[in-house]
Amino acid sequence: MAPPTPSSHRPRKKRKIAISPGSNNNLILDLGEGKQSPAFPLVSFLWAARAGVSQWLILPLVLMAVGLFRWAVSLWGYSGFQVPPMHGDFEAQRHWMEITTHLPLAKWYIYDLQYWGLDYPPLTAYHSWLFGKIGSAFDPTWFALDASRGFEDPRLKVYMRATVVVSEYFVFIPAVVNFLRRYTRMQDVHAWSASIALVAVLLQPANILIDHGHFQYNTVMLGLVVASLDAILAGRMLWACIFFVGALGFKQMALYYAPVMFAYLLGVCTFPRINIPRLISIAFITLAAFALLLAPLMVGASNTEARKAFAASSVPPLLQALPIQLDKNSVTYGLLFQLTQIIHRVFPFARGLFEDKVANAWCAIHTFYKLTRFDATLLQRASIGATLTSIIVPCAIIFRHPRASLLLPALSAVAWGFFLFSFQVHEKSVLLPLLPMTLLLAGNGGLSKETRAWVGWANVLGSWTMYPLLKRDELRVPYIVMTLLWAYLLGLPPTSFETYRTRPSLEDSNANFEPSTLTTLLHFGFYLAMLAWHILEAFVPPPPGKPDLWVVLNALIGAAGFGIAYMWCMWKLYTQCRQISRQATEEESQKKKQ
């Protein structure tokens, strides 16, 4: 990392002892007469910790508190509860535990695909296998092959909920804790401020509602991504590759981050001078990680039993498209079948541009101008083109300036680009851009009014766009509670307007850290729209003939907001990049003077 220079507005390392704990985030308000008050409620909850209480006390307390909220949310409904015949995501995950524990590896990706066939990458399959085995030790009927379909015992629910919490506490939480520790140290942020950011990140409503309410294991994938970022900050590029392959291998959605990671790693090998050995080792490690990931499945596909199973199943289109002819009894055929089948299952190219009402560009355009009139391939090309256009700039920046401090805004910008323009986007995918954006809270000035307002607004908007989904799962109350709680803790509307008010703070108020009038107007417009939408949705039935009107309206407002969030991340990336290059030139000129 570039050492901060004297002219930088950042507080220097030397001053660290002298600065007050909340300084670079304006956490402490000056009420005059020597009285101080916390800037927002979350600060007051950690108020007693500002004088340097041991992390050994704060961290367990924080982890217990956020764990309690997770568990409390998990008491509520989940996706597909009492909705036969297909149920929902809960049943899908349970079903995967069922098939992975009972079937040979060769059958994992071909078994009865009509009923929640496995369509996540291998790591999810292994994860399901592990928890399926453990769960079967408690009660084998939970995961009995075929017989357990649609099983809804309350004890099974507790077990499944526990697997989500355990997975999160083994992957996501250690990753976030370590990442934030390193990141805040790098950005010269006080440990107290870092603890506050940690609570804010861990209470992110969208993550909790989807994983512990709706039921999914997104935090495992997100945790692996954060672990990868942590490894980058630590300068361990090879570990970063391994963790990122792990994330991709757990959930293909991690691809949203892949361009930035790729550009960054390539950039690291190119600037300031081309470093071929590094490039080779990165490439090798990545391939090795993928190989390791697939190895058990490949071994499982190499015996004759497996080939018999493959012969009975339809040939994956990708294999059909291969120009070579293979003997159906050769080992190579089995391996290729397995590999192409996994790829076919994990990347469903055959599906449409968008599935449900999602707050992205395509759905928004479709509302006014029906896209179904176009050919599917044309739409796919348009979508790829638009996505590429939206991500090319951040990727280029990160390639030219491979700085770890630029990663978070770049990752969020690219993930927003994917969310808005790629096809087959799910409303839950909003978690991906939200995570790096929320991690910005830990940075220098991250808890200042400006960043807090933007990150908070994006998070509230993000969970709001998922409301139609959460409503289906009977998660209205947790949605209201968790979103309002987060807004309350961070001092955001609708609970408080403090963030948008200018107040004298303890330090010299930096104009950059206050939200501008435009920001205020924009945010208030969106908060008002969300509130009005909730009132509409709750009390006014949609006009006959247009039963989905409110949902479409939700998606439209959401898409507009996410577009703005994308631009904000781009702007943030741009300014941070400018700042860094300015520092670099100043450094150089100083060296010349000396």
Add this chain to the structure above:
Amino acid sequence: MADLYPSLAQCAIVAAAFKVLLFPAYKSTDFEVHRNWLAITHSLPIQEWYYEKTSEWTLDYPPFFAAFEWLMSQAAAYADPAMLVVKNLGYDSWQTVYFQRATVILTELVLVYALSRFIKSVPLPNRQAAHVASLSILLSPGLLIIDHIHFQYNGFMYGLLVLSIVLARKQSTLLYSGILFAVLLCMKHIYLYLALAYFVYLLRTYCLSLKSVFRPRFGNIFKLGFCVVGVFAIAFGPFAQWGQLMQLKDRLFPFSRGLCHAYWAPNIWAMYSFADRALISVAPRLGLPVNTDALNSVTRGLVGDTSFAVLPEVTKEQTFILTFLFQLVPLVKVWFNPGCWDTFVGAITLCGYASFLFGWHVHEKAILLIIIPFSLIALKDRRYFSAFRPLAVAGHVSLFPLLFTAADFPLKTIYTVMWLVLFLFVFDRVAPVPERPRIFLFDRLSLLYLTISIPLIIYCSLGHHLIFGWDRLEFLPLMFMSSYCALGVVGSWVGFMVVYFTS
């Protein structure tokens, strides 16, 4: 000036958010009890309230609580009228659950108000300690488990109790304290356990001159007497008019129950049962007669008469005499220290202890009767705090058996551990050094005691089932738990007695 953050209101908001999320959690039969009372008070004339017995959960709280239920039932009619039908036994539509759970959260605001009054009543130098103590009460795992999961209205009623205790601090508001306590008695008669402390304190401090016992203040006697009698007249007068007092007595004081309650509240009698149980194997060698009937019937966690195999039976009268005696002891100090609020609160705590430890058919929920008054003075100095520590652990851990479903296990354990870690740490920082040196070697013992709790909880919640299966020796974990907790409660009682009489 000490910083008082997070404020009570902030904690109340976050805690309320958490409590709302607990709506779908396990609820005990007490939920149905209170629903039934809503129905009874809403749909029947007052004369029939204490006679109605369609449900087995008949109305057995005093009239003011019934009136409180009636008041809530007016709002309940808007939420779901079906819950107000007496015949709808076990009715729990989501509206009913939301409504009843919400009333618990809302009525707890009384506690928030009482605690804020408490903080204001404390002189400035001690205000930080009072603030911390208030937060510990507001966020108490006891209230969370009993009120917000198990289901009761303790937060509301302990709010009234705290308010009454706070009002007792100043001579000018002493009368209101007495009135409020009378009202509280007419809401839940469990507070009779503390009545003796109030009686002695009010008599000595309000009715007699502070300087001399032999100068009664007739004006005060008249005011207090008039008001307290008035409160009771309002509560019970109508029923006396209708000649229903005997029926009320039978409902409020059902003496047909056994010595120990279902889960063995951690008191002297739990230890007594444990000793009896342990003696069964030793008795033949010592030549003691063994009551063979009792061998099979020793409570297996069931409500009913406990009979002892080796040790002599305990009668109701004996428990009353013991309770009364141990209540009288601390009151001597109240009598000789008129107007001393700390002594008064200490006496309330000790009355709670005496009735909890020696009472007949004590419920483990009654532990709040000790913990909450004690919290108000636990931060007086470190000696108080070291007596409070084992109580905080034992008292809350003893509530665990109230919740037994798998989904509740993480809630109750993690919340309690979090509370204990947080507040024992903060208390330790805030509690001032005592004026006199500490005299007992209690600290090491209490540390040992704290550490034992961890393996014990693991054993009782998981280990036992792994070793013995789900249905063998099922009373054993409960017995270990309550004996362990009884040890803590008794230990803290002895410790506090010493502190109380030496300070």
